[in-house]
Amino acid sequence: MTARGIYTSAIKVTTWRYTRDFNGHVGQDRQGFERVHGGIGFGRRNQEGERIIELAEAHDLAIASTFFIKRESQKITYCSGGRQSEIDHILVRRQFLKTVKDVKTIPGEEIAGQHRPVVADVCIALPKQTKAVREPRIRWWKLTGETQKTFREKIAAVGLPDPCGLIDPVWASAASTILTCARDTLGETKGGRRGDRATWFWNEDVQKMVKAKKDAYKAWQKTKSLSMLAEYKLKKKEAKAAVARAKNAAMDELYDKLESSQAEKHVFRLAKARRRASLDVTEVRAVKNEDGEVLRDAVAVKERWRAYFEQLLNEEFSRKERNSAEPVAGPIQPWTVDEVRMAMKKMKAGKASGPDGIPVEAWRSLGELGVRWLTMFFNNITRSEKIPEAWKDSIIVPIFKRKGDAMNCANYRGIKLIAHTMKIYERLLDMRLRDMVEIASDQFGFVPERSTIDAIFIARQVMEKYREKNKPCHLAFLDLEKAYDRLPRAVLWEVMRERGIPECMVRTVQVMYDGSTARVRTSHGITSKFDITVGVHQGSALSPFLFIMTLDTVVKHLLEGPPFTLLYADDVALIADSRAELQLKIQKWQSALADAGLKLNLRKTEIMSSLGGDDVVLDANGTAFTQTEQFQYLGSILSADGTVDAAVRGRIACAWLKWREATGILCDRRCSRVLKGKIYRTVVRPAMMYGSECWPVTKAHERMLNTAEMRMLRWACGLTRRDKVCNEDIRTMMQTAPIQRKLRAQRLRWFGHVMRRSPLHPTRQALEMEVTGKRPRGAPKKRWKDTVCKDMRELGVTKDDAQDRDLWRRRTKTADPVNARDRR
Numbered sequence: 016m017t018a019r020g021i022y023t024s025a026i027k028v029t030t031w032r033y034t035r036d037f038n039g040h041v042g043q044d045r046q047g048f049e050r051v052h053g054g055i056g057f058g059r060r061n062q063e064g065e066r067i068i069e070l071a072e073a074h075d076l077a078i079a080s081t082f083f084i085k086r087e088s089q090k091i092t093y094c095s096g097g098r099q100s101e102i103d104h105i106l107v108r109r110q111f112l113k114t115v116k117d118v119k120t121i122p123g124e125e126i127a128g129q130h131r132p133v134v135a136d137v138c139i140a141l142p143k144q145t146k147a148v149r150e151p152r153i154r155w156w157k158l159t160g161e162t163q164k165t166f167r168e169k170i171a172a173v174g175l176p177d178p179c180g181l182i183d184p185v186w187a188s189a190a191s192t193i194l195t196c197a198r199d200t201l202g203e204t205k206g207g208r209r210g211d212r213a214t215w216f217w218n219e220d221v222q223k224m225v226k227a228k229k230d231a232y233k234a235w236q237k238t239k240s241l242s243m244l245a246e247y248k249l250k251k252k253e254a255k256a257a258v259a260r261a262k263n264a265a266m267d268e269l270y271d272k273l274e275s276s277q278a279e280k281h282v283f284r285l286a287k288a289r290r291r292a293s294l295d296v297t298e299v300r301a302v303k304n305e306d307g308e309v310l311r312d313a314v315a316v317k318e319r320w321r322a323y324f325e326q327l328l329n330e331e332f333s334r335k336e337r338n339s340a341e342p343v344a345g346p347i348q349p350w351t352v353d354e355v356r357m358a359m360k361k362m363k364a365g366k367a368s369g370p371d372g373i374p375v376e377a378w379r380s381l382g383e384l385g386v387r388w389l390t391m392f393f394n395n396i397t398r399s400e401k402i403p404e405a406w407k408d409s410i411i412v413p414i415f416k417r418k419g420d421a422m423n424c425a426n427y428r429g430i431k432l433i434a435h436t437m438k439i440y441e442r443l444l445d446m447r448l449r450d451m452v453e454i455a456s457d458q459f460g461f462v463p464e465r466s467t468i469d470a471i472f473i474a475r476q477v478m479e480k481y482r483e484k485n486k487p488c489h490l491a492f493l494d495l496e497k498a499y500d501r502l503p504r505a506v507l508w509e510v511m512r513e514r515g516i517p518e519c520m521v522r523t524v525q526v527m528y529d530g531s532t533a534r535v536r537t538s539h540g541i542t543s544k545f546d547i548t549v550g551v552h553q554g555s556a557l558s559p560f561l562f563i564m565t566l567d568t569v570v571k572h573l574l575e576g577p578p579f580t581l582l583y584a585d586d587v588a589l590i591a592d593s594r595a596e597l598q599l600k601i602q603k604w605q606s607a608l609a610d611a612g613l614k615l616n617l618r619k620t621e622i623m624s625s626l627g628g629d630d631v632v633l634d635a636n637g638t639a640f641t642q643t644e645q646f647q648y649l650g651s652i653l654s655a656d657g658t659v660d661a662a663v664r665g666r667i668a669c670a671w672l673k674w675r676e677a678t679g680i681l682c683d684r685r686c687s688r689v690l691k692g693k694i695y696r697t698v699v700r701p702a703m704m705y706g707s708e709c710w711p712v713t714k715a716h717e718r719m720l721n722t723a724e725m726r727m728l729r730w731a732c733g734l735t736r737r738d739k740v741c742n743e744d745i746r747t748m749m750q751t752a753p754i755q756r757k758l759r760a761q762r763l764r765w766f767g768h769v770m771r772r773s774p775l776h777p778t779r780q781a782l783e784m785e786v787t788g789k790r791p792r793g794a795p796k797k798r799w800k801d802t803v804c805k806d807m808r809e810l811g812v813t814k815d816d817a818q819d820r821d822l823w824r825r826r827t828k829t830a831d832p833v834n835a836r837d838r839r
Contacts, residue, residue: 038102039063041078048072050109053082057090057101067104076106079135080118089119095129103133114138149206153197155374156365162200163380169196170381178392185392186403193377217261224250224257270685282680282694290676299415300538303422313539320535321542323424324411328500328533331549334612337509342518347397350443355390358442362435369434370408370534378436393440400522404530406437408544409552411535431533431554441557444524448560452514455567456777457574460584461559467649468765469778470581470588472709474653476781477578477590478625479711479798482657484788487626489597490653491589492646493604494619498585499562500550503612504528507551507561510568524561528552559584569611573603577777578784583649594630597622602635621646623655651706657796659710667723670703674727681731691731692749696831699727700754707758708765711799717755724754747832756829759806763827766803767817 042060045052051071056078060068071078080090080101092103107115117136158166173196176188231250235243272281301311302319310316362375378385396402413427420426449463459465474490481488511521531552532544551558563584567574574580581588587604591597605615615634621643622632631639644655652662674681677698681691703720710716728745729735746753769778782800807813810827817823 039065039067039104040100040102041067041081041104045081050075051077053078055084056081057087057099067106071106075109077109077112079105079107079112079115080133082112082115083118085119088122092120092131092133093129094131103130105133105135114140151203151206153194153203153372154201155197155368155376157201158197158376158380166196166200166377167381167384169200171384175384175388178388179395182396182399182401183403183405185395186405189388189392190371190373190405193373197377221254221257221261224254228254266685273690274687282690283698286677286680286694286698288679290679298538299421301422302424303420309422317535317537317539317542320413320424320537321545324429324533324535325545327429327497328547329549330501331503332501332609332612332614334503334506335610337506337611339509340512342512342521343515345517345519347447347517347519347523350390350393350397352386352390354443354446355393355439356386358439358446359386359389361442362439366435367412367432369432369437370410371405371434371436373435375435375439378439389436389439393443396440397519397523400519400526402437402440402526406434406527407529407531409433409531409533409554410541411533413535413537429535429553431552432536433552433554437527438556441527441555444520445557445560447520448516448557448564451516451520452564454563455571455574455576457577457580458563458567458582460582460586461563467583468706468708470583471649471651471706472765472769472778473578473581473781474588474590474648475657475659475709476784476799478653478657479796480784480786481625482796483790483798484786485791486786486788487592487624488657489591489594489625490623490646491591491597491601491632491640492621492623492648493587493589493601494616495585495587495608496614496616497550498613499553499558501613502550502562502565504549506569506611507565510565513568514564524557527557565611569613570604570607573600573607578781586649588648594624594632598632601632601640605635623653625655625657627655651709659712659716662706662710663712663716663719666703666705666707667719669705670699670723670727673699673702681727682733684733688732688748689750692728692751692831695727695731695749696751700724700751700757703754704757704761708761709799710758710762711797711802712758713797717758720754720758724751750832752829752831759809760827760829762799762803763806763810763812764824767820767823767827770814770817771820 040058040061041052041056041064042058043054043056044060045054048068048071051068067078070076087099090101091099093100101120103120105115105118114137115135116138118133120131120133122131170192173192175192176185178185178189228247228250231243231247235247269285273285300316301309302316303309304315304319310319359375359379364374364376364379366374368374378389381388409431411429411431413424413429415421416426416428418426454462459467459470478488478490508521508525511524512518528551531547533547534544535542551561563582566582566585579590581590589597589600589604591600601620608615617634617638617640620640622640623643623646624630627644631642633639645661646653647665652665654661674695677694680686680694681699703723725742725745728749728751729740732740732745732748734740734745769776769782772779774780774783806827812823812826816826
């Protein structure tokens with residue numbers, strides 16, 4: 016590549032300098048090139064030197080070494096066979112030449128025998144530190160006990176407005192009353208994340224000692240006398256002792272709190288704080304624009320985030336017009352106090368509030384007063400078909416996916432923070448809609464009594480049955496591109512009418528989406544608003560059901576039922592006997608989704624076949640899908656050969672990841688082993704055992720899991736195998752049962768769960784299905800059913816015992832050992 020070509024590509028990376036072995040002599044003559052040549056070169060200019068000057072002239076660069084007077088030994092960059100020359104140069108943008116303070120060659124042969132390194136001293140101005148935008152927050156976590164009672168009494172004294180008035184004034188008055196009383200009762204923070212400050216132990220005694228040390232240091236600096244130096248050293252020693260005492264006292268208090276009966280929440284809070292402190296990326300203040308250029312200016316960064324999400328949340332794919340269904344007449348029955356109470360109960364505490372700053376805890380603390388007021392207000396909203404304008408606004412928080420470039424906006428997942436009061440209303444609608452609409456048995460996401468384990472179990476059972484009869488099994492894992500964000504709202508309204516939902520209910524949901532806006536929270540503050548016209552809300556309580564209902568309706572003619580069609584929200588798995596059949600299924604799904612304005616992500620859609628081979632599966636446009644031998648389906652790795660080796664290794668890797676995140680507690684010598692055992696059992700072990708109820712494990716798998724577990728437990732105890740402490744003693748210290756027994760208990764728990772279900776339930780059908788054909792010669796592969804039968808023989812239970820849930824639980828459960836304190 017030419018110097019000009021290299022410069023063009025390099026200039027995108029660096030904005031002020033360009034260093035290269037140009038192999039050209041620029042000489043001492045600067046006539047006509049005074050702006051780029053300083054006149055202090057070496058030797059005479061040659062043809063390559065002319066090109067260097069031409070490059071500098073074209074791009075307004077300066078040859079830095081020609082602007083500094085140096086002796087010859089500091090100018091020569093190449094020396095060989097008695098010949099000396101200056102062929103290596105540093106070019107800088109002319110406007111930044113003043114930042115270069117010196118350029119010279121370092122003599123010697125330390126780096127290369129003939130070439131000598133050229134170095135430059137440069138003063139680089141540090142970027143201006145913009146002050147972080149801080150938003151004061153109400154201390155809602157203090158809303159307990161007497162404080163909660165005081166808050167409730169203040170609200171009762173002031174009084175909430177009449178909930179049957181005009182929607183916006185009523186809500187504005189109610190929100191103002193709640194926030195004012197909360198500030199008076201709970202107070203506010205200064206804003207910003209508290210972080211992991213190094214002065215968490217600071218107290219008045221430490222402050223006095225440190226101030227005395229600083230005063231002594233200043234006095235010594237003024238006088239430089241030995242007596243003042245001795246005084247400073249004494250004060251410094253006393254300050255260090257005071258800091259050590261304060262730290263020890265604070266740590267003693269912390270660990271006493273961790274050992275208390277209310278320890279669990281403190282333990283997990285501390286573990287989260289230490290995990291945050293260990294993250295490589297905690298805050299990104301610079302992002303890249305569409306061309307890959309880095310933006311550092313606060314205004315530019317905010318505008319980039321706004322533009323990215325505005326484009327993402329307003330892009331709609333082309334679709335086919337659907338036939339309009341006749342609206343269903345009928346009023347919505349008034350909301351009841353019991354329904355509102357149930358909706359509030361389903362809301363989780365401690366979650367980030369929306370733009371209005373009122374969490375669900377505020378309403379819970381008001382007791383029956385809050386429930387009754389909300390019931391009347393929600394009925395008023397339903398009658399008037401209008402929600403408060405404040406509820407239409409949301410704040411998008413970009414969450415880094417922990418992979419890829421941290422400055423690329425595409426590597427962030429946007430989560431919307433919505434008003435909690437609106438979420439309570441959404442849960443009311445969700446409960447009513449679920450009573451009206453029946454979702455197909457193929458869907459396992461966001462449906463009561465169905466989970467990821469159901470879908471994983473069915474997929475593994477089908478692959479196992481096909482492998483048992485030596486039949487080919489072909490799977491396709493479809494990925495929908497931005498499914499939640501790109502769902503056309505017109506399709507959603509038509510689907511609701513097709514499913515027989517009353518028009519007044521349809522209008523109620525429409526009102527919640529009409530005029531919706533969002534802002535993006537960045538490290539430089541919150542952006543301006545922009546409209547959202549496509550998709551359902553991420554982070555909404557109602558959105559999951561709206562999406563699965565739409566998908567269920569759009570592809571209802573393609574649903575074959577488990578086990579050949581498995582859906583978990585927008586994750587779709589298709590199973591077929593042949594590649595041709597699988598290809599036809601995919602193309603039908605692709606066409607049906609396209610008609611509804613949804614699109615397959617061809618890059619993430621993958622095919623897996625038990626036959627392997629190079630035969631490709633094509634989409635409707637002739638594009639070949641990626642073929643894989645392993646696929647992580649709902650968190651569990653499926654292998655084309657039907658084995659669980661990769662799944663076991665994958666879960667061990669996940670467990671080590673969780674273990675590393677919790678090392679702040681697990682490797683802390685001041686934490687008791689009992690506490691470490693609790694952390695391991697509640698954080699690490701569940702990650703290792705996820706999906707294990709579906710595994711037909713062998714002795715080799717159990718050894719792998721046991722080895723990983725014992726290594727974690729020994730490290731947490733601060734012991735190695737050289738300490739000659741046996742595994743049983745380690746488990747007793749950590750109060751942890753052997754993982755082999757926990758695996759067996761989890762398998763039998765799941766087996767009992769499946770056997771108590773209806774014979775028509777998808778999991779039961781998958782367990783009892785038979786594939787036509789004969790078993791091949793040789794020893795049969797181990798089946799999940801064989802593993803369960805062996806477990807039942809070891810514990811002396813039968814299949815019939817599974818019908819009695821309590822009996823089955825008592826006889827199959829493996830409890831972790833506890834000490835006398837835990838029994839109390």
